[in-house]
Amino acid sequence: MDEGRNMAEIKLKKREEMDPAYCWDLSSLFGSDEEFEKTEQELAKKIEAFRAKQGTMKESAEALYDVLSGLDDISRVFSSLYVYASQKYHQDMGNQKYQGYAGKMDSMMAVLADASSFVEPEILELDEETVTEFEKAYEPLRLYDRILKENFRKKEHILSPEMEAVLAKAGEMASSPDQIFSAFSNADLRFQPVTDEEENQVPLSHGTFVGFLQSKDRRVRKEAFEKYYAEYEKHKNMLAATFGANLKQAAFFADVRKYPSALAASLDGGNIPVSVYDKLLEAIHAKMPAMYRYVALRKKLLGVDELHMYDVYVSLTKEYEQKYTYEQAIEIVKKALAVLGDDYVALLDKGFSERWVDVYENEGKKSGAYSWGSYDSHPYVLMSFNGNIDSVFTLAHEMGHSLHSWYSNHTQPFTYAEYRLFVAEVASTCNEALLIRYLLKHAKEKEEKIFLLNYFLDQFKGTVFRQTMFAEFEKRIHEKMAEEGTLTADGISELYLSINKEYFGPDMISDPQIALEWARIPHFYTPFYVYQYATGFSAAIAISSKILAGEPGIVEKYKQFLSGGCSMDPIDLLKICGVDMTKPEPVEEALDVFASYVEELEKLTAEA
Numbered sequence: 001m002d003e004g005r006n007m008a009e010i011k012l013k014k015r016e017e018m019d020p021a022y023c024w025d026l027s028s029l030f031g032s033d034e035e036f037e038k039t040e041q042e043l044a045k046k047i048e049a050f051r052a053k054q055g056t057m058k059e060s061a062e063a064l065y066d067v068l069s070g071l072d073d074i075s076r077v078f079s080s081l082y083v084y085a086s087q088k089y090h091q092d093m094g095n096q097k098y099q100g101y102a103g104k105m106d107s108m109m110a111v112l113a114d115a116s117s118f119v120e121p122e123i124l125e126l127d128e129e130t131v132t133e134f135e136k137a138y139e140p141l142r143l144y145d146r147i148l149k150e151n152f153r154k155k156e157h158i159l160s161p162e163m164e165a166v167l168a169k170a171g172e173m174a175s176s177p178d179q180i181f182s183a184f185s186n187a188d189l190r191f192q193p194v195t196d197e198e199e200n201q202v203p204l205s206h207g208t209f210v211g212f213l214q215s216k217d218r219r220v221r222k223e224a225f226e227k228y229y230a231e232y233e234k235h236k237n238m239l240a241a242t243f244g245a246n247l248k249q250a251a252f253f254a255d256v257r258k259y260p261s262a263l264a265a266s267l268d269g270g271n272i273p274v275s276v277y278d279k280l281l282e283a284i285h286a287k288m289p290a291m292y293r294y295v296a297l298r299k300k301l302l303g304v305d306e307l308h309m310y311d312v313y314v315s316l317t318k319e320y321e322q323k324y325t326y327e328q329a330i331e332i333v334k335k336a337l338a339v340l341g342d343d344y345v346a347l348l349d350k351g352f353s354e355r356w357v358d359v360y361e362n363e364g365k366k367s368g369a370y371s372w373g374s375y376d377s378h379p380y381v382l383m384s385f386n387g388n389i390d391s392v393f394t395l396a397h398e399m400g401h402s403l404h405s406w407y408s409n410h411t412q413p414f415t416y417a418e419y420r421l422f423v424a425e426v427a428s429t430c431n432e433a434l435l436i437r438y439l440l441k442h443a444k445e446k447e448e449k450i451f452l453l454n455y456f457l458d459q460f461k462g463t464v465f466r467q468t469m470f471a472e473f474e475k476r477i478h479e480k481m482a483e484e485g486t487l488t489a490d491g492i493s494e495l496y497l498s499i500n501k502e503y504f505g506p507d508m509i510s511d512p513q514i515a516l517e518w519a520r521i522p523h524f525y526t527p528f529y530v531y532q533y534a535t536g537f538s539a540a541i542a543i544s545s546k547i548l549a550g551e552p553g554i555v556e557k558y559k560q561f562l563s564g565g566c567s568m569d570p571i572d573l574l575k576i577c578g579v580d581m582t583k584p585e586p587v588e589e590a591l592d593v594f595a596s597y598v599e600e601l602e603k604l605t606a607e608a
Helices: 033-053 061-090 096-115 119-125 128-137 139-153 161-174 176-188 206-213 218-234 236-256 262-268 274-286 288-302 326-336 342-353 389-409 426-442 446-484 489-504 512-520 531-548 554-562 570-576 585-606
Strands: 370-373 379-382
Touching: 033 061, 033 096, 061 096, 061 119, 061 128, 061 139, 061 370, 061 379, 119 139, 128 139, 161 176, 161 236, 176 236, 206 218, 218 236, 218 512, 236 262, 236 446, 236 489, 236 512, 262 274, 262 446, 274 288, 274 446, 274 531, 274 585, 288 446, 288 489, 288 585, 326 342, 326 389, 326 426, 342 389, 370 389, 379 389, 389 426, 389 446, 389 554, 426 446, 426 531, 426 554, 446 489, 446 531, 446 585, 489 512, 531 554, 531 585, 554 570
Parallel strands: none
Antiparallel strands: 370 379
């Protein structure tokens, strides 16, 4: 677990030294840099020409269609340009040419946003009756019916053009708390070094913190934990003022736009009812005993008299590390996902053989993993495969995103192909859930089963319980600010500590330092964002359970969901699979799966 800190740096290959068989083939975007540059120059002219359409949308049905379809045409080409430039840059971020491409695309995005800024206000100047008449008179316009209705749905929250201009300017100031927090956290915050297992003084940073907490040496974990939060203690009043300012700006925009709360304003973008948020919290509270049971098991397996917050990340298992080649990982993923049908596996084969995946790390390559592509290209996966179990799960996860995009792009018109954030993690996590069941079923050794269960339970805990704990804190702190008008560092910490105790239960010592965890979470500066991790994970577990149980018709319904893009609201798309996120059942069912894995781990570790 700690080898990332102690291992001598391995010399990475340069990009041009990599085997092309393991590098993505970006030719489905553009065949050459010359083609990219020619297309970019042509599109720049089209964007400028688009400005001339301002003021024409009310003239006729044809004129309205001309603007909407024209913007789609431009956006579609821009998407391919943006992805190509970004991915060329990401494969070697030291490459000056592609750094220039990426910078040029960021500039073009700003120009396009400016050139098309008249579209939404002009739609709102139309009334619904006129649009209905336009659609009757001109059939091609009906393609945009959903987009037009979405604009009208939000109309009561859109202000006059003059007020919108003022709010746009205020938006620059509103982002200040986030910018201050980011600058402080990434540039100004300095931690005392930690004495590691070999008595070396090792720098403590955001990047090394979790590595220290995974150390098998409890003294190292405790020292890192205390030194990390000691710095936040020194700056807690400044951080409370910054966080408080962010709460106020969220409340201000919600109020001005006539929303009952900042929560309602945040959820309205995806047309998500506030009840979905509330049902998530309700379901988690109903199933807290499963988390308490897991915490008690962690305490028992670590063999400690008291379980502390710095004991949360250390592995419960003896070192078990199966290694896989990329080809073995492909075969495992295909076998695990065979329950989704021959057509799904055929698409996986297509992706692997057509080089959708950029497999191995090279010098200058962007870290992490993602799936991304444009409407007219394949989806692409960036990763750094290193042969461990995490890499196998990453491959299954990212190919889940990719096939979600493939099904949507091949079913929906460009206008409705891009799926919403609320459902973005469902396909990827569903693949992970199917993979864990497959691996457990085929595990030959007890240690392997224990390792796999611990791995997935940790993901479950981090994605469902932890993110819901964050979501509950957000809801309650926004309400507290609305009631009291001002907050102190101690007041925020007191609330956070009480929620932490509630979520971890009686077998966990909630150390006083953890009260300051709120001060280090960047996502809190994007209000009411994190709950989607928990709902997405829960929906995926619910769907995968139906698939594994062989529910009649579920695989076809799931593919219908994958093909939906944003042609329906996210809540309605999930209902196709029999998962209703306005009710607590999907989350409760997911937590029952968590409880069953805890029970399985209890039994395996109880055996002699």
